[in-house]
Amino acid sequence: MIVTPDSLRAAGFKGVRIVGDVHGDVRGFAAAVAGAEAAGLYIVQLGDLTDHGSDGPAVLRMMFDLVEAERGLFLLGNHDHKLRRALAGEKIRIEAAGLGRTLDQMAAAPDAAALRERAMVHIGRAPAWLLIGRLFCVHAAFHDAMLLHPAPPDAGTRKAEGLVGRAIFGQVTGVRGADGFPIRLTGWVDRIPPGLTVLVGHDNRSRDGRPLILTGARGGRAIFLDTGAGKGGALAWRDFRLEEVFVDAPQGHAAAMTD
Template sequence: MQQEPDKSGNLILKELHGHFHVIGDVHGCFDELLALLQKLGYEVYDDSKTGKYRVTPQEGSMAVFVGDLVDRGPNSPEVLRLVMDMVEQDVALCVSGNHDDKLYRKLMGRNVQVRHGLELTVAQLENYDKAFIDRVREFLGHLPHHIILDDGRLVVAHAGLEERLHGRHSKSVRDLCLYGPTTGELDAHGLPVRLDWAADYSGVAVVVYGHTPVREPRWKNNTINIDTGCVFGGKLTALTYPDHILTTVDAFDTYAESIRPFLQPTAH
């Protein structure tokens, strides 16, 4: 079962059932990711002979990454190497985040603004050979924008997705998965004003997402935001599904300063 989205950019794997460990925005925090995986019962071995990580989960478990593997943090290339190896070994799935997509466009030679942490990732990748860069480009270029699991009861998208769009594809659906809905205006920090799509969610599927840092994992209407801002000195969080157990690792350092204040948690 290699991760490969259909032509629409969706990855519908309803026949796959948990336990899933859905992991929030990593943003290059490699050491914290290793610590979190260890806490979740994964064994990670760096095989110097093959140049690949060998990862053994607990039986019946699989990791699912909500995207934004890269940028701002200290070691985006090793996060990519680990996640690519996990996906290749069928012990993980991953959706694209907006930062992953921007790195892909940069690697494709497109004109993108090298800021918001991308400049760090580009510099870090200079230490890796062309074969690795080519592998990263291929991997990022084939990431789905959302994944549907467990008979449709679990949906993972980087910025979330309202129920009527689950399993759908268009440029607007893809943009919603990567960036979330916005008003089209900019806030005082010069960033897009985001709409809280989860406030009106009434779907059966649990939607797990990240993208907007929160102090604590935020449940709202059968959705949960698990981007707890590890790269900003917060935590790296995993949601175990279907048990709804939260596992966290505190950031080992503050690697970047958040322009926008963290959202405060609200009740389940």
């Protein structure tokens, strides 16, 4: 399915629900999905489905079911990319409370082998960015070159470099803050063209438990939807009616393929 406002309307959806980083918060994600289905909304999840939270396998099953039913998709996040590398047997650094917890949960799942295969397939196909009308969805950071190039169909299977690296890791500094997490820049917000809303996750920049909204120098805006789900915070999402998505849509490449 190609995801555009027209294709969503033709499929009977009334709008889209953009969901931030889940990180294994199955209760929060179940609530987001149930609410979206009741309202007739298509789900776009911004990546980082697992690690840290109570039930990563349940979150994966729920998301993969949505993709297979063409009722939603998820973008490639850095944690998803790393999970696939680990499942493929690559030697990587594993944080005990993060990826280590997810791998233990998956190994103990009754459908461990099937879930591993589903994860390999779905993460391998996950788009690194997605343009839907005037909404631009990406896990970590926007670059205006993404408007000129569709996301690679196999980004999840590749080394994350170039625009894919920017999409899943953000604009990195190589420095870590007092909390141990990397310090990343947000100067890319000034590159967002007028009429475009960029929705990202990756960093919890909220000061009050609600998504942070920034307006850039060109008039575009960014909404940061990571509010700490799976790490002690709540899961955040934003809903958009299809009528809103059509308004002042910037020109760009066709929306990414989801299958």
